[in-house]
Amino acid sequence: MxxxxxxxxxxxxxxxxxxxxxxxxxxxxxxxxxxxxxxxxxxxxxxxxxxxxxxxxxxxxxxxxxxxxxxxxxxxxxxxxxxxxxxxxxETVEVRKLSRAAIETLAIIAYHQPVTRAEIEEIRGVSVSRGTVDQLLELEWIRFGRRKMTPGRPVTFVVTEGFLDHFGLENARDLPGLKELRSAGLLENRPPMGMMPQVGEGEDEPESTEGQSELFED
Incomplete structure (x- = not known):
């Protein structure tokens, strides 16, 4: 029993x-x-x-x-x-378009993460406005990473799982190459500086991305 x-x-x-x-x-x-x-x-x-x-x-x-x-x-x-x-x-009710500055900043972070603001500016060749970073943070496509062990210990930026989810990626290694980005119109066929293109001098100004790739539309 x-x-x-x-x-x-x-x-x-x-x-x-x-x-x-x-x-x-x-x-x-x-x-x-x-x-x-x-x-x-x-x-x-x-x-x-x-x-x-x-x-x-x-x-x-x-x-x-x-x-x-x-x-x-x-x-x-x-x-x-x-x-x-x-x-x-x-089913899409609202389409939010990013400025060219935001698209390039997001791409640099995705390909170079973890990356500081100063490094983003060095790659793009222009200063990064606070509004550009705030927009990407608000979309929850980037987040703050660990502070870099350099003088001043600047904060770094990395992409989020929300970014990967939105674009159907398992991880950042699945991002398309420069050839695919140019064919999609994202890099506008400009010569790269490092891994990303250099743009003209001056502060970021919001620009319409009409005609840009749908890759960075929410």
């Missing part, structure tokens, strides 16, 4: 079947507005679950579907397949 009781108690700690764990992963991804890490998923799941293994099966099952499981940094989210994005265009 006691043996039966012990077996029943042990069974309470057995992890659910993998198929059930996959369903749990799907439910969490579907209900979450923001990308979710494996650690966060496992914290919600019953004892003994393996979120990492279940995620492998879930991602495999969604390959080639209209909705896919995207890895964004260390987190995961359900997103519309990239080639079907055009179907969502009618």
């Amino acid at each position: 006691s043996d039966n009781i012990e077996v029943e108690e042990e069974s309470l700690f057995e992890a659910p079947p993998m198929a059930e764990q996959e369903r749990m992963i799907e439910a969490v991804l579907f209900a979450s507005a923001e990308p979710v890490t494996l650690k966060e998923m496992e914290a919600r799941m019953p004892h003994g679950c393996d979120a990492a293994e279940a995620m492998v099966y879930v991602r495999r099952r969604y390959e080639g579907r209209g909705v896919q499981v995207m890895k964004i940094g260390d987190a995961y989210a359900l997103r519309t397949a990239a080639d079907l994005g055009y179907l969502m265009q009618k």
Whole structure:
């Protein structure tokens, strides 16, 4: 009799079947507005679950579907397949365009992170206005990084997971190359200085990006 009781108690700690764990992963991804890490998923799941293994099966099952499981940094989210994005265009209520200064500043941060304001200005060849940085911070596409171990210990800037999520990137290494950026109209075929182009002298002035690549439209 006691043996039966012990077996029943042990069974309470057995992890659910993998198929059930996959369903749990799907439910969490579907209900979450923001990308979710494996650690966060496992914290919600019953004892003994393996979120990492279940995620492998879930991602495999969604390959080639209209909705896919995207890895964004260390987190995961359900997103519309990239080639079907055009179907969502009618759902866009407001399109916010960045100035050319903001686009170039964002690109420099993405390709050179962590990067200081002084380094951004050196690459662009012009000073970076506070409004340009504030706009990118407000969009939550960049954030403050660690202070640089140089005189004055200047703060650095890095792109956020929100930036990666918006452009369907797993990490910054997936960013397009200079050739792709120029063909998209982002660099306007100007000769690069370092990895990014140099622009004319003077303070940043807000400029319309009409005709620029849709890559940096929200």
